[in-house]
Amino acid sequence: MKKKSPWWLAWLWGLNLTLAGGLLAAFLFLDGLPQIPAGATITSAPGIAFTVTPVNTATPFTAPTATRKPRPTAAPPTVTPTPTRLPYGEGPITIGFSAGGRPLQIFKFGNGPKVRMIVAGIHGGYEWNTIALADEMIAYLAGQPHLIPDDVTLYILRSLNPDGEARSHDENGRVNNNGVDLNRNWPASTWVADWDRANCWNQTETTSGTHPGSEPETVALMLFLSIHKPQALISYHSAALGIFPGGTPPDPDSVRLAEQLSEVMPYPYPPLDIGCEYTGTLADWAAEHGIAAVDMELTNHVETDFDLNLRALQVLIDWEDEE
């Protein structure tokens, strides 16, 4: 009678077979199969082909190495904030707040020593199209920063009267939240507490402020201009009356800027005389502080005259302090 093998012998035999099979499989698949070069095209069946993509060949895994944090040996380094780069140029820079607490925002283009300034919206929502023009210019220059030469810095203040802009796009949007006409509030020699309204804008009640430079909008821009010292400035208005050089009597440099603008712009120059005396204007103050400045009126209260004002921008960029 044949003796039956013990159960553990069969179990060992089975284990041997399993180990041998595993070793053979490892040999064949890990070492024995031919290497397919990356990028090779494999045809697996008629009409079906694929390309071998290398996996993780370029960036071998590197185990992280632990490093000990060094102990501070001196005062921690000063943290320098990185300027936020927004889609528009290098702005906006908030230079202050309106009477109603709204930010006054300036966009900067270029970084040269020749400084130029555009101010829009001093008459708020009543002249909202000047703000729309500023926004168009900002977007245009943000997309083409090379248009500003290396030796020029251009600042654009998109809305000096955001209170009026927010209130309404009609005559009620002209003044700030203190009821002040910001283009009568500047501490120029021409400032007056009141003026003859008969031939001037008189559709709503306005004041020139409790004193020259009484308004936060005026003070904020005054400080900005005093620090950054532009050589030439355009303050946009609407509508239709033309190009007004700053100063009373008109400042010679401001007259020269107005003349240069009138050579490329269809706006009236000399400006239309409606018998109004303009007092305490931004352009007056600027002209008295060495800035060639004009008030310039768009054609109407709706259009931005964008293409036309690209010509004005070029005049501003090309401005030479002395002739």
Ligand SMILES: [Zn+2]
């Ligand atoms: Zn105006």
